[in-house]
Amino acid sequence: MPDHPTPEPPTVPQPPQTARTGVAVIEEVVATLPLSPGVYRMLDARGEPLYVGKARSLKKRVANYTQLNRLEERLRCMVRDTASMEIVTTHTEAEALLLEANLIKRLKPRYNIVLRDDKSYPWLMLAEDHPFPQVTKHRGAQSRRGSYWGPFASAWAVNQTVNAMERLFLLRSCADTVFANRSRPCLLHQIKRCSAPCVGRISPEDYAELVGQARAFLSGKTATLQKTLSAQMEQASEAMEFERAATLRDRIRALTHVQGSGVINPASLTDADIIALWQVAGQSCVQVFFVRGGNNNGNRAHFPSTVKSDEPADVLAAFIAQFYDDKPPPPLILTNHDLPEADLIADALALKAGRRVELANPKRGEKCQVVRHAETNAREALERRLAEATGQAKLLDGVASVFGLAARPDRIETYDNSHIMGQAPYGVMVVAGPEGFRKTSYRKYAIRSAIAPGDDFGMMREVLERRFARGQREREAGEGDETLLDKTWPDMVLIDGGAGQYSAARGVLDDLGVTDVTLVAIAKGPDRDAGREWFFTADKPPFQLPPRDPVLYYLQRLRDEAHRFAITTHRAGRSRALITSELDEVPGIGSARKRALLNHFGSARGVKQAGLEDLQAAPGISKETAGRVYAFFHSK
Numbered sequence: 116m117p118d119h120p121t122p123e124p125p126t127v128p129q130p131p132q133t134a135r136t137g138v139a140v141i142e143e144v145v146a147t148l149p150l151s152p153g154v155y156r157m158l159d160a161r162g163e164p165l166y167v168g169k170a171r172s173l174k175k176r177v178a179n180y181t182q183l184n185r186l187e188e189r190l191r192c193m194v195r196d197t198a199s200m201e202i203v204t205t206h207t208e209a210e211a212l213l214l215e216a217n218l219i220k221r222l223k224p225r226y227n228i229v230l231r232d233d234k235s236y237p238w239l240m241l242a243e244d245h246p247f248p249q250v251t252k253h254r255g256a257q258s259r260r261g262s263y264w265g266p267f268a269s270a271w272a273v274n275q276t277v278n279a280m281e282r283l284f285l286l287r288s289c290a291d292t293v294f295a296n297r298s299r300p301c302l303l304h305q306i307k308r309c310s311a312p313c314v315g316r317i318s319p320e321d322y323a324e325l326v327g328q329a330r331a332f333l334s335g336k337t338a339t340l341q342k343t344l345s346a347q348m349e350q351a352s353e354a355m356e357f358e359r360a361a362t363l364r365d366r367i368r369a370l371t372h373v374q375g376s377g378v379i380n381p382a383s384l385t386d387a388d389i390i391a392l393w394q395v396a397g398q399s400c401v402q403v404f405f406v407r408g409g410n411n412n413g414n415r416a417h418f419p420s421t422v423k424s425d426e427p428a429d430v431l432a433a434f435i436a437q438f439y440d441d442k443p444p445p446p447l448i449l450t451n452h453d454l455p456e457a458d459l460i461a462d463a464l465a466l467k468a469g470r471r472v473e474l475a476n477p478k479r480g481e482k483c484q485v486v487r488h489a490e491t492n493a494r495e496a497l498e499r500r501l502a503e504a505t506g507q508a509k510l511l512d513g514v515a516s517v518f519g520l521a522a523r524p525d526r527i528e529t530y531d532n533s534h535i536m537g538q539a540p541y542g543v544m545v546v547a548g549p550e551g552f553r554k555t556s557y558r559k560y561a562i563r564s565a566i567a568p569g570d571d572f573g574m575m576r577e578v579l580e581r582r583f584a585r586g587q588r589e590r591e592a593g594e595g596d597e598t599l600l601d602k603t604w605p606d607m608v609l610i611d612g613g614a615g616q617y618s619a620a621r622g623v624l625d626d627l628g629v630t631d632v633t634l635v636a637i638a639k640g641p642d643r644d645a646g647r648e649w650f651f652t653a654d655k656p657p658f659q660l661p662p663r664d665p666v667l668y669y670l671q672r673l674r675d676e677a678h679r680f681a682i683t684t685h686r687a688g689r690s691r692a693l694i695t696s697e698l699d700e701v702p703g704i705g706s707a708r709k710r711a712l713l714n715h716f717g718s719a720r721g722v723k724q725a726g727l728e729d730l731q732a733a734p735g736i737s738k739e740t741a742g743r744v745y746a747f748f749h750s751k
Contacts, residue, residue, distance in 0.1 A: 137194040138181050144200045145181065148174040152211045153204040154218065157226075160198040164224040169211035173202060189422065193226045209463040216436035228433040229420040236266035236442060237273040239280075241329065246319055247294070247312040248326050250277060250286045264333045266442055268405055268413030276412070278308075283366050284329045285310035285317075307365065335385045335408035341367065384485070385409050387447040390438075391489035392431045393497050397423035400497035401434050402489045407445075414489070416496040428452045432460060435474075439464055447473050449482055451490045507549055513666040514607070518633055519654055524606035525549065528582075530620075531611045531677040532574045533685035534562075541684045542578035545677040546605075552676060558582070559684050572619040575610065579623040587627065605632055611674050613638035617651040637674050698722060701747045703740065711735040712744070723748045 153173045157165040170176030180186070180194050205211045219227045240253035242261040252273045257263050267273040280286050287294065287309050289301070294313045303309035310317040310325065317325075331340050344367050351360035389404040399421045405412035417438075421430050432454045444464040454460060457474045464472040477483040511523045527547045534540035546556035560578045567573070589603050610620050617636035624634060633652070640647025640659070648667070649657045660667040698709045698719050715733040716722045722730075722744065730741035 137197040138183065140197055140199065141177060141180050141194065144202070145174060145178045148177055148202065149204060150174050151204050152206070152208045153202060154211050154214045155203075156201040156218065156222075156224075157193065157197045158199045158201065159196045162199070164218075164222040165193050165196055166224050166226040167215055167218045167222065169208070169215035171208045171211075173204065187424065189226065189424065207462075207466075208459060209466050212436055212459060212463040213440075213467060216433075216440045219433075220437045220440050228425060228430055230417060230434055230437040236268070237270050238263045238265035238267065239273050239276055239333070240264075241286075241326070241333075245291060245294075247287060247322050249291070249294075250280045250288055250329070252277060262330070264407060265412065266405060268403070268415040272413030276410075280329055280332075281308040283332065284325045286325060286329060287312060289313070307362065333408050335410070384447070384482070386445045387449060388445050389449045389485050389489045390431065390435060391451040391486055391493045392427050392434070393490060393493040394427050394430070395494075395497055396501065397421070398497060398501065399425075399427075399430050400493045400500065401431065402493035402496060403438070404485075404489050404492075414492060416493065418497075418500065428454055432456065435460060436463070439467065444468050444472050446471065447475065449486050450474065450476050451486050452476060503551070504549060507551060510665060510669045511549060513664075514669065517660070517666055518607065518635055518652060520606065520633055522606075523549075524633075526553075526605045527607045527609060527673065528605040529609040529611075529673045529677040530575065530578060531674070531681040532571055532578070533678075533681035534574070539685055539688040540574055541681060541688055542574055543677060543681045543684055544578070544582060545673065545680055547673055547676075557680060561688065571612070572615060575612070575616060576619050576623050579620055580627070583624065583627050583629055587629075607633045607635060609670065609673055609677075610634070610636050611677060612636050613649065614651055614657070621653070637670055698744075701744055703743055708736065708740060 150172045152169070152171050154167065154169050155173060155177055156167050159165055168176065177200075180190070180197075183191055183194065186194065203214065205214060219229060223229050235254050238253045238257070240251055240257075240259065240261050240263050242249045242251070242259060244260045248261070252270065253259075253263065265273065267276070277288060281288060281303065285308065288303075289297075297313035300311040300314055300316065301309065304311040304316065310322060312319075312322050328340055328343070344363055348360050348363035348367065351357075351363060384406045385408065387406045389406070390401060392399060392401045394400075399419055401417045401419060402414060403417065404414040417434070419430060419434055431450060431452050435448065435450075435454070444467065448464075453476050454474060461472050461474045475482070477486055508523065514520070514527070515523050525548055529545045529547070530542065531545075532540065532542045540562035542560040542562060544558040544560070546553040560581060562574050562577055564573070564577055586604060608620070608624075610616050613636060616638075617634065620634055620636070624630075624632065636651040638649045638651065638657075640649060647659065647662070648671070649659055650670075651657050660670075698704055698712060704712075712722045712730075712733060713719065715736075716725055716729075725745075727741060727745045730736060730744055731738050733741070736744075
């Protein structure tokens with residue numbers, strides 16, 4: 116008789132995860148936990164983080180989650196979803212707090228208070244790798260040798276300080292390449308904002324004195340500096356050096372103006388951050404003021420992700436721990452609430468800074484006034500945000516009415532393409548919702564397939580296929596998790612184009628079986644006039660909205676934002692393509708050797724045409740490397 120395969124047993128459906136199942140997982144972990152400090156992570160069935168917490172004693176802290184009757188409903192839901200846990204032990208509770216803040220900011224767990232802060236802060240840099248140091252704005256890694264001052268709340272704030280440094284100390288702000296190629300003073304020297312060291316109008320010694328005065332100013336020693344400048348002005352006047360005296364007079368006036376400007380310049384504060392929180396309707400705003408060297412470096416509002424049950428002090432404590440994860444804390448931090456575990460937070464920040472850090476909630480005096488001022492700014496910022504959200508909700512209700520949506524859309528995705536004759540083609544997705552544009556959800560799509568130049572339909576098809584095919588996979592992986600579905604699946608898709616673009620996009624969605632998304636195409640009107648756009652949908656013939664309709668303005672904003680993002684993405688991709696060359700394909704040739712070859716031969720073509728002896732003669736190129744390069748270009 117022929118062999119028949121043994122039939123596999125039928126698959127038995129597993130019961131849905133319950134709170135008891137989550138408790139069982141936690142109890143199993145608790146049995147092996149130490150009593151030492153550390154950080155624990157609760158993960159769901161897909162391995163996604165639910166919650167990150169720290170503990171002085173891991174065993175005692177995690178064991179609390181097994182007592183469901185003592186937990187609030189939100190935490191019971193978290194325990195129910197917990198399928199596994201990850202544990203990291205630390206030497207001290209302060210180290211655990213720093214690690215917890217780092218993980219929360221990076222992983223953004225669902226049940227944590229999360230600081231949504233994806234922007235870097237600018238700094239002021241005084242370069243020290245040049246005989247005549249440059250003063251400039253800086254972002255990113257502080258790898259260049261120099262002194263860094265900040266952070267500043269915005270680019271505007273640091274630009275104002277750079278301008279003040281130019282007026283006060285006549286320091287150059289030009290790049291080193293510009294400095295090296297100057298043959299006569301630039302316009303900044305003509306308007307008395309640069310001492311023109313590029314053409315020898317000031318000696319290195321005198322310029323070094325100006326740099327020293329700038330350091331004193333940035334360190335808060337403005338009173339001493341003002342006395343020094345006044346004494347020098349009097350000496351110049353007595354010596355009848357009236358032009359020099361006039362220059363010093365202008366610098367003193369500029370210094371006085373800088374000292375008097377800004378929202379707050381408290382005399383009792385040198386280096387400090389003022390952090391105030393305000394809560395309304397279950398939403399929070401945290402206002403941060405930066406004071407460095409006695410000068411106000413500006414302020415910025417933050418809106419952490421919270422729930423109504425979160426207490427203000429708890430939100431503020433979580434914010435501070437995450438806020439200083441990627442920036443050095445100042446010696447003094449003033450808050451408008453007494454923080455739980457304030458001593459622990461101070462110890463953790465001191466561990467990060469390498470010096471003492473003080474946390475204080477002043478009750479009287481100038482410091483209290485400064486905190487109340489920050490609190491007022493937090494309240495007003497939150498009120499503006501709530502008012503904008505109300506207006507945004509009305510616009511979304513209008514969108515739902517115009518296009519026949521069953522409810523107010525929570526997520527609108529807008530798509531656009533950009534290229535130049537098929538070169539560096541990119542498609543982009545812009546996301547908007549009740550809170551406005553969600554820039555963390557923007558996506559870029561480098562077109563991979565071979566598409567004819569100018570084939571916008573083909574580009575749109577590829578972008579939509581990649582986005583919705585992946586979205587369907589995520590929906591299948593997140594089946595039953597309504598929160599995940601709401602965050603990743605659009606209610607409406609808006610594309611820039613007419614009937615052709617609409618048909619191409621409709622075909623992609625139909626092929627993928629996507630039927631629960633409203634598709635709309637927006638086409639420019641006659642002569643590309645804004646306000647006369649045509650809209651294409653499935654349920655009605657093409658139509659226009661009244662020229663002054665707020666919904667029309669809103670849809671124009673969505674389209675223009677997608678167009679802006681597509682253009683900037685394309686330009687960045689094109690710039691990267693311009694700096695690549697055939698040398699990038701040579702094995703064993705890194706950036707340093709590539710630079711040496713290009714500097715010696717002038718271009719990649721010059722390297723390609725060079726003989727073996729010429730390659731060996733290039734500085735920094737060994738015989739082995741020269742042979743490798745020569746073989747790569749002449750192997751045929």
